[in-house]
Amino acid sequence: MTKLTDVARAAGVSIATVSRVLNNPGSVNAATQQKVEQAIRSLNYRPSRVAQRLRSKGGNSKIIGLVLPDIQNPFYVDVIRGVEEAMYEQGYAAIMCNFAQNEDKERLYLDILQSESIDGLIVAPVHGRDQKVVNLVLSGLPIICIDRGLTGVDVDVVLVDNHQGAFDAVSHLIKLGHRRIAFISGLPQIPTSKARLGGYEAAFREHGLAIDESYIKYGDSKHESGLRLSAELLDLPTPPTALFTGNNLITLGALETIHRRGVKIPEEIALVGFDDMYWSISLNPPLTAVRQPGFEMGHRAAELLFQRIKDPGRPTVKVVFDAALQVRSSCGAATAALKDN
């Protein structure tokens, strides 16, 4: 790798001058600048980002961390794409870490990121009082929380209105005449699970209905829990007539169980999922789902992070996106809804 010294020698100047040409063009004599730029080009010089990071700690190393719970979940893939697009525009790179809902793994990755001297961090904390993340916030590292907030500390947050999304989904089922509506939740300690459960309950209250706890199941936000818990629900003496699933992996698991058992959707059971996918329309049947704008959320989070890196003192903001119910044919009114799409 060619380095500053090589360029300096080639151009007949000192390394300080080369550095100035790179970082502060205009602060140097025009003729010298020419010579140096020529040398940089002909040697195909690229500065070592490692040395840059070591020397000038904080704020201009152009690398950030992105720490997410589950890369297998298409929602987070959308978030990644949004973050990545914004970063590409600014010449940043991300160290991407998938901690698979495992707090130990999250901790390890956060340690690594810290010792990589990142400029900032976008993270979906493993739960609401994630001490490791809280400490990082307090240490002054620019941080944006995405999808999930953090209690007890002032931090920027980008998320979706999970309560309202769940409320709309369950209300939709209630309006279709359903009363035995089951809910398969993700991990109960995750803030989004709590909010979605809250929306579910609020919809029942709103319509003056009582909640039957036996229709609420708690899983781990993965495919397998959808598979298993939907089976448990179908095995109840009086099984539910409708099912609301807490995220897209649970939805796919439930769908698989329902199909394997030959249960008809929506005739025998209606299904609404949290999280839409662009191929939800190709599922059997086309899935009614609550859409989270993952790409936009990721993009917005990255923008907020850049702002905070530039101006660490700016007041924190909380950005809440709407969750929109996409009505397709998996819960009654089948033919009518299909035409809309």
Place this chain on the structure above:
Amino acid sequence: MTKLTDVARAAGVSIATVSRVLNNPGSVNAATQQKVEQAIRSLNYRPSRVAQRLRSKGGNSKIIGLVLPDIQNPFYVDVIRGVEEAMYEQGYAAIMCNFAQNEDKERLYLDILQSESIDGLIVAPVHGRDQKVVNLVLSGLPIICIDRGLTGVDVDVVLVDNHQGAFDAVSHLIKLGHRRIAFISGLPQIPTSKARLGGYEAAFREHGLAIDESYIKYGDSKHESGLRLSAELLDLPTPPTALFTGNNLITLGALETIHRRGVKIPEEIALVGFDDMYWSISLNPPLTAVRQPGFEMGHRAAELLFQRIKDPGRPTVKVVFDAALQVRSSCGAATAALKDN
């Protein structure tokens, strides 16, 4: 951040000794070792990976690059998971870059990775003679190519037998009696597209059938080309009776078009896709597809990379995984296949 100096002062030794305790335990007096370890713990010291990288170039910075064409493609998500699991076991971290089939973006990311002084690289080159990657290989950086090889240079490769996978898929359709079998290919310059086209053609030859070029369409390996090119195929005067799609995003696009038009699968058109997904069974209808073991491939690629980092001189290897046809109900024999699942 606490640093080596702080630990040294607390333990009453020099920084060299602390470094030795960290990297070469046993090379130091037992009592001193105790003192130093105590100081490290009480100060919660973690070495700066940036300084480590700067100091000792090559081989022990514990960070690698992972450069893939499309994170939206579930196959690559599986690859990422496989790589990530292997790396986690070894205490490595990855800088993940998604170049979205864009050669400029790939080049930028490779530049960034190089100037991050990574220990090694796992990459799916944008095409077979990707000069940037070739140069990196020649420069001696440990590199594993995944999913796609590189012509004209000796490099480790992990991929799937695309030719055989496509051959099996198309043979399956031929055996079911289909003759007008269309193929929607991904970007033609990508090695995998070429191999899959080769398998398609070989299946025709094998059965003594002629190929009708008008049934072969070239797209860009994304959802949109599946959407559009399947429409073109359905609009032909004599539309195909079967469709073989070149990757999973194309499959989903085609599926969407077919559904929107109300064309029945498999009665009016049979469908086989390259790339399986764990939720293929929940599609409408359950999809017959060629399965690539993405997770295993990623894991294996990471292992090969660790080997090469340790022993840069070892001979290169080419690991070829089998592509297995998963028969479901999207191409005839519908009810029989469903029972198997």
Place this chain on the structure above:
DNA sequence: TAATGGCATGAAAACGTTTTCAAGAGGTAA
């Protein structure tokens, strides 16, 4: 006792940048 060798440790250089400080050149005003 003197010389030799091994062991534990510390001082200092190096990695490739950025940035501060000083200094030389050239011009202008008193």
Place this chain on the structure above:
DNA sequence: TTACCTCTTGAAAACGTTTTCATGCCATTA
């Protein structure tokens, strides 16, 4: 002429490690 700016540049320190080399001490051997 002297003093004082301004403009441009270079020397050197600093970032936090790893590693080489030197040093001092103690034990062993002649």
